[in-house]
Amino acid sequence: MMQPPAGYVRVKVEDELFTVEKCMLIESSDYFRALFGSGMRECTQEEIQLQELPARGFGVMLKVLRGDQPSLNSEEILDAIECTAFLLVKPLTEHLIHVVSSNNCTLMFQAAATYGVFDLIHASALFMRDVYANVREDLSFLPEDQLDYIESLSPSTFVAVATHSPSVELLDDISRTICYLDEEENKWRTLTSLPDKASTSLAGIAVLDNNIYIVGGVGGLRKQVVKLSFCYDTERNSWSEFSSLQHLRYNLTLTGQDGCLFAMGGMYKNTMLATVEKYHVASNTWSFAAHLPRPGEGIACTRAMGRIFICLWLPMDTTDIYEYRTHKDEWLLVTTLKRQQSYGHCMVAHMDNLYVMRNGPADDFLRCMIDCFNLTRQQWTALSGQYVNSKGALFTAAIKGDTVFTVNRALTLVYNIHEDKWKPAKEEAGFPRCGSIHTFLLRLPKNRQSALHQN
Structure with missing residues (x-):
C-alpha cells in the first residue's frame, strides 16, 4: 500500500x-490531540485503527471538518453522535446542534443522553421545550428524570420593542419598555424599561x-448618534453599559454568535458604511472585522445552521445574499435573487432555509412576497400565497421551533411552517406601541415569569 501524503x-x-x-484531526478532536501528543507509537504510524466506531459516522465527521453542512438521516445521526462522543469533536457536536429539528429532536436527545454528549442533550431539550405541544405524546416513554429536565427549561418567548429615543431628563416615558407576549393570556406584558440614555431608533438590537444588546441609534431633535451601548441581563433583570463602537453609526445591523457581537454597516454623517466591528463580550473590547462587500444600511440579517447571512441590495431589482465566515473573517457570495423592484425587507431562517420577505412593487406596496433559498440544495423557490398583516406587509418576524411570529399594532399573526408555505395558525394581540418594531426571542427565567404575571 502506498504511503499517505x-x-x-x-x-x-x-x-x-x-x-x-493529521493537523485537522489534532485541531478538531480532543481524542486525536491527546493521541498524537502522547509519545506513543501511534504518533508515527502511517495507519491507525479505530475500534468499535461506525465508519459512516466517521465519514460524516470528516465532511463537517472539511466545511460541509450535511443533512443527516436517522442512522447517520446515531453514528455521528457515537463518533463525537468517543472522539470529542466539537465542530461535529456543533453541527448536530444546528440540525436539531422536529423530526429528529427526540432521537437526538435520547442518543446524546446515551453517549453523554451534554451540549447536544441541552440543545435538543431546548428545542423540544419550544415545540412541546407537538412532541409531548412522543416523550411518554422517556425516564421521569429526563422528562423533568425538559420541563424544567423555559420555552422561548416572543419579545418586541418599538422605536424610542433617549428620555428627556425628568420626563418619565412609561411607553419606553421592552414587552413580551403572554400567549396563554393573549396579552403583551412589560419585561423591562429601557435605560434613560438608550435609543432603539435606528439602533442595532440583538x-x-x-x-439583549443595544448598540448605536439616534436621539434628540437633531438625531444625534448615541455613543453608549447597553446590555440587558435576562437572568438578573438588570441593565449595564458596555464599551462604545470605534466608529459610531446608526441604522446598523447587529447580530451575535459564539460570544461575540457583529455591528455591520449603517450610516454616519450621511455616509453609508461598509465597516464591520466585532465585540468580544468576555473582554469588553471592539475590533474591526472584514468590511462588507459594499456599503449598506438597515441590512437584513439572520443566522442559519450556525452561520451568519445578510442581504445586500443592488437597485433596482437584485438582492445578493452573503455569508460571513467568522472563522476566516471573510464574506462569501452565496446566491443572488432577481425580482421586480420592491421596498423594505427582512430575512429569517428555519433549518437550512432562508426566507427573504419583500414588499410588492410600487403599485402594490401592501402585498408581501416571500422567497425561500435552501442552503443544502442551493435552490430558490417562491412561497405560494401572499403574507399580509391587516395593516400591511411583514417587516419583522421571529421563528420559534416550526412557528413564525409576526406583529404590528393591530395583531400578532402566527404561522406554522409546512414545507413550501407558511400556514396561518392563530391571531394574538397586536403590539401596543407606535413606530417600527424590533422582535426577537428570549427564554425568561420561570421565577421572573411568575413575578411578572402577578404585576
Missing part, C-alpha cells in the same frame, strides 16, 4: 480506510446568550 494519516474504521490531514 506528507502530513496525512490513514485511519481505518470498520472495513473502510480514510486518508486524513440577542446573544439570552441577553
